[in-house]
Amino acid sequence: MDEKNTIGHEGKLPWALLPTDYYWYLTHATTTKDASKRVALILGRLTFEDVIKFDKKYLSKWHLIVITKQLSEIFYNTYADYDRNHIDVVNSFDQAAHKAKQLLDTPSSMIESVFVFGGVRPYEQALESKLVQRIYLTRIFAEVPQCDTRVSNFDLSDFRRIKRSSDEILAELDDKIFEENGWKYQFQVYEQKDL
Ligand SMILES: NC(=O)c1ccc[n+]([C@@H]2O[C@H](COP(=O)([O-])OP(=O)(O)OC[C@H]3O[C@@H](n4cnc5c(N)ncnc54)[C@H](OP(=O)(O)O)[C@@H]3O)[C@@H](O)[C@H]2O)c1
Secondary structure, three states: OOOOOEEEEOOEOOOOOOHHHHHHHHHHHHOOOOOOOEEEEEEEHHHHHHHHHHOHHHHHHEEEEEEOOOOHHHHHHHOOOOOHHHEEEEOOHHHHHHHHHHHHHOOOOOEEEEEEOOOHHHHHHHHHHOOOOEEEEEEEOOOOOOOOEEOOOOOOOOEEEEOOOOOOOOHHHOOOEEEEOOEEEEEEEEEEOOO
16 A cells, blocks of 8 residues: 555556565465465455456465455356356455355365455455454555555554564564665554454
8 A cells, every 4th residue: 555545556556566565465365374275365356357367376375255246157157267166256345254254164174364355345344344353564655646546444543563573474574664666665564452
């Protein structure tokens, strides 16, 4: 996010590729303690289209819970090339959260953790739901001049910033200021205060 909580423009990220950011968020979102398990991602249909285009090689690490108003059979026909055993289609964030909980609670579950991966409504509704335990935020120190995709209610009052937790994957990168491809940014991790 930039300083005004912008996350996208014209279907893309509004900044150039930030190699360390790409490495940081993909490592968090693909690492499981048990190598046989997957991370579930909750994501809107447009973000799903980005994932199958740009992050295809990580699909074997993920179980995707895609939010769309489309009928699931139409969705599955459109994306028939993808393994539907690892894609659930739901119509709302609440259904996505319910599905994620069901997957986590199944005995011998193949899912180890759940990430909300965007876009705007999934991020906003996840925060409103109070279900979020941790936020991995890449804060871009700029206001992008053009944007059409911005989170309007990014309220962190229920969260506290964690400083370099020792059990954190890639903890050594947290808090440093990076400058790559003309963009200055920092990784910030927040945890729900009640945890
Ligand atoms: N910086 C970041 O962290 C980040 C992360 C993700 C994406 N992005 C960027 O953000 C943009 C995409 O995000 P976006 O917000 O425009 O789209 P999005 O949430 O990925 O997808 C929007 C679509 O998802 C479905 N949807 C999402 N939330 C829904 C809800 N609560 N209820 C029902 N349907 C829902 C609808 O699909 P149907 O039209 O099929 O009904 C809607 O048209 C791109 O520019 C992408 O590059 C940035």
